[in-house]
Amino acid sequence: MASAQLFDLDGKVALVTGASSGLGARFAEVLAQNGAAVVLVARRVDRLAAVAERIAKAGGRALAFAADVRDRDAMARAFDAAEAAFGTVDILVNNAGVAHTDRAVELSETEWRRVLDTNLDAVLFWSQEAARRLMAVGRGGAIINISSILGLGASKGVAAYAVAKAGVIQLTRALGLEWARKGIRVNAIAPGWIVTDLNRDFLASPTGAAIKNAIPLGRFGEAGDLDGALVLLASDAGRYVTGTTIVVDGGQTSAISGSSS
Secondary structure (H helix, E strand, C coil): CCHHHHCCCCCCEEEEECCCCHHHHHHHHHHHHCCCEEEEEECCHHHHHHHHHHHHHCCCEEEEEECCCCCHHHHHHHHHHHHHHCCCCCEEEECCCCCCCECHHHCCHHHHHHHHHHHHHHHHHHHHHHHHHHHHCCCCEEEEEECCHHHCCCCCCEHHHHHHHHHHHHHHHHHHHHHHHHCEEEEEEEECCECCCCCHHHHCCHHHHHHHHCCCCCCCECHHHHHHHHHHHHCHHHCCCCCCEEEECCCHHHHHHHHHC
C-alpha cells in the first residue's frame, strides 16, 4: 500500500482535548490536514473558534466545543455534538493537561487533585466514553494519550504532574490490552521539551540552555516533531500498534538511562 494511503484519515472523525492552543491546536490541524473531521474541545471559546477557523480556511472540517475535561456531563455532550456533526468519533486525542511547580512537602490536596483529575482521571473517562460508543456501533478506533518524559523519570517540583503522566502510560497499556479484541487501539506519546508559547521564555533562559545542552540532538523539539507519531498512531499505518508509548524527546531519556547505568 502506498504511504499516502497508509496515513490517510479521510472519512475519520477525531476529537482532540486541550485543542485551543499549543500542541492540542497543532494536533487538531495535522489531523484535519490528513483528512479527518475534527472536534476541538477546550475551555477557551475564543481560541477554539480561532483554531476552527484556521482549519476551515485550509479546507478542513472542524467543530469547536467548549468544555472542561473534568466535567463528565460536558464530555457526553461533546461526543453527542461530534456525532451530530460528523458521526462516531474514530480517533480520540487526550491532550488536555495542567502543570504545577510545587515542591512535594508543600503540595496541597487541592493542587494534587486538580492535576490528577485533569491529567489522569479525564484520560480514563474520555477514553471510556469513546470506547463505549465505538463498541456500540461495532467499530474499531484509535485513542492517543499524551504523556511526557516526566512519566518515565521524575524531576523536582512536579511530583503530581510526573505521577499523573506515569499513570497515563500504565493506563495506556491496560486499556490497549482490554480493548484490543474490539479493534480499539490505545497508545501514548511521551514528548520531551517541545517549544510552545507557554514555555518559550523559560527555554530561552540560562536554565533552558542547560536543559538543551543535555539533549543528544542538541535542540528542543518543535510542535511539528510530534506530527509523525500522531498520524502513525491515528492511521492504518499503526494498525498493529497498541498499548505502547512512543517517546519523542531528542534522545533525552536515553541519555539519562545511559548515564545511570
